[in-house]
Amino acid sequence: MSTQTSRKTSEALYEVAQKCIVGGVNSPSRSYKAVGGGAPVYMERGEGAYFFDVDGNRYIDYLAAYGPIITGHGHPHITEAITNASRNGLLYGTPHRLEIDFAHKLQQAIPSLEKVRFTNSGTEAVMTTIRVARAYTGRELVVKFSGCYHGHSDLMLIAAGSGPATLGSPDSAGVTKATAKEVITTPFNDIESYRQIMSEWGDQVACVLVEPIVGNFGIVEPQPGFLQAINDITHEHGALVIYDEVITAFRFMYGSAQELLNIRPDMTALGKIIGGGLPIGAYGGRQDIMEHVAPLGPAYQAGTMAGNPASMAAGIACLELLEQPGVYEEFDRLGAKLEQGILEAAKTHAVTITINRLKGALTVYFTNETVVDYLGAERADSELFGRFFKLMLEQGINLAPSKYEAWFLTTAHTEADIDETIVAVNRAFSQL
Numbered sequence: 001m002s003t004q005t006s007r008k009t010s011e012a013l014y015e016v017a018q019k020c021i022v023g024g025v026n027s028p029s030r031s032y033k034a035v036g037g038g039a040p041v042y043m044e045r046g047e048g049a050y051f052f053d054v055d056g057n058r059y060i061d062y063l064a065a066y067g068p069i070i071t072g073h074g075h076p077h078i079t080e081a082i083t084n085a086s087r088n089g090l091l092y093g094t095p096h097r098l099e100i101d102f103a104h105k106l107q108q109a110i111p112s113l114e115k116v117r118f119t120n121s122g123t124e125a126v127m128t129t130i131r132v133a134r135a136y137t138g139r140e141l142v143v144k145f146s147g148c149y150h151g152h153s154d155l156m157l158i159a160a161g162s163g164p165a166t167l168g169s170p171d172s173a174g175v176t177k178a179t180a181k182e183v184i185t186t187p188f189n190d191i192e193s194y195r196q197i198m199s200e201w202g203d204q205v206a207c208v209l210v211e212p213i214v215g216n217f218g219i220v221e222p223q224p225g226f227l228q229a230i231n232d233i234t235h236e237h238g239a240l241v242i243y244d245e246v247i248t249a250f251r252f253m254y255g256s257a258q259e260l261l262n263i264r265p266d267m268t269a270l271g272k273i274i275g276g277g278l279p280i281g282a283y284g285g286r287q288d289i290m291e292h293v294a295p296l297g298p299a300y301q302a303g304t305m306a307g308n309p310a311s312m313a314a315g316i317a318c319l320e321l322l323e324q325p326g327v328y329e330e331f332d333r334l335g336a337k338l339e340q341g342i343l344e345a346a347k348t349h350a351v352t353i354t355i356n357r358l359k360g361a362l363t364v365y366f367t368n369e370t371v372v373d374y375l376g377a378e379r380a381d382s383e384l385f386g387r388f389f390k391l392m393l394e395q396g397i398n399l400a401p402s403k404y405e406a407w408f409l410t411t412a413h414t415e416a417d418i419d420e421t422i423v424a425v426n427r428a429f430s431q432l
């Protein structure tokens with residue numbers, strides 16, 4: 001058990017950070033606002049499954065930088081690839097070989113990517129798939145599922161309303177009402193609501209955005225038939241299906257969620273894991289659709305840093321590690337051990353939880369209900385999660401500071417790490 005000394009240096013850095021960085025953080029999810037506040041931990045170094053903070057505390061890390069760090073922190077194979085690439089210059093602004101190698105590798109893993117384009121983030125990738133879908137269909141409306149996060153482009157910052165389906169309202173100041181009117185939101189795993197929306201609006205809908213396995217209100221799998229129905233209904237109305245695999249690509253299976261679930265979208269957005277820890281995004285899909293992208297077609301998308309050699313090299317190296325035999329079986333084995341340990345701890349200490357797990361990713365919801373959609377996740381106890389988060393942090397276990405996020409295993413986590421985590425969970429549950 002890692003014993004925490006103090007986090008005084010983190011606290012001092014947070015004071016300083018707030019004077020120069022808005023809110024002290026460069027992404028709102030990094031603040032501890034959702035778990036009762038306080039100074040976030042300032043990390044100094046990551047190594048494998050561990051983090052070391054600026055006060056010398058060690059943590060077993062399950063945040064994995066919100067997903068990308070699937071092979072653990074500072075994996076030597078990825079570090080070496082980045083180092084080698086950077087020796088040849090960081091950015092060319094011209095085509096180069098590594099981007100072709102990487103595009104091929106992605107296509108081999110995910111055959112629906114008949115053509116690919118790299119971006120710098122998942123946000124850009126999703127945003128562009130929508131633009132391309134609109135260019136292809138000549139329509140403007142977009143459908144998304146409540147609680148699914150697809151990056152922070154204006155269109156995708158539309159909240160889920162309560163009730164079966166609502167025309168969106170802006171979820172962020174600065175997003176116009178006109179933009180919100182272009183997005184329809186409906187509950188995940190509810191085929192009938194989707195069917196109704198499409199029967200009413202289908203002839204104006206350009207595309208539907210869906211995380212084939214949700215990662216943004218915890219890990220929530222599609223119920224049998226849900227994704228097939230989405231495909232069928234969408235295509236009946238002449239619209240396109242876009243899978244947001246920014247979290248799920250290479251997460252549960254090398255071929256990504258679409259291979260795991262044996263289903264194909266028209267377009268896919270990618271990010272996170274495919275950059276091996278460096279900034280990246282990518283999108284791709286059917287050739288006839290992708291040919292609408294400039295310079296071949298009228299839909300414009302560009303990027304000074306897009307396809308930069310270091311991100312390409314890191315991504316290739318990361319996929320080389322993930323295509324080794326047994327990687328996902330081991331995620332499943334360790335994930336099952338972790339899930340079992342947490343469930344037993346909950347039983348011992350009479351804490352009510354539900355766990356959603358797929359392979360090496362799981363979410364612990366403080367609720368007694370099965371979570372299949374955003375409203376179910378929303379009903380999980382936030383206050384209890386906040387206390388649990390802090391009790392775990394004090395014992396050297398780093399989780400995401402939100403009840404909606406997943407715990408991610410990496411290839412660096414060991415049985416001993418899981419055992420240590422389960423001891424910490426027992427202590428935390430005993431104090432809730």
Ligand code: PLP
Pocket residue numbers: 066120121122123124126149150151152211215216244245246247271272280281
């Ligand atoms: N799509 C999904 C499913 C995500 O989870 C995220 C980020 O968390 C994004 C898109 C946006 O990706 P990025 O943060 O790289 O812009």
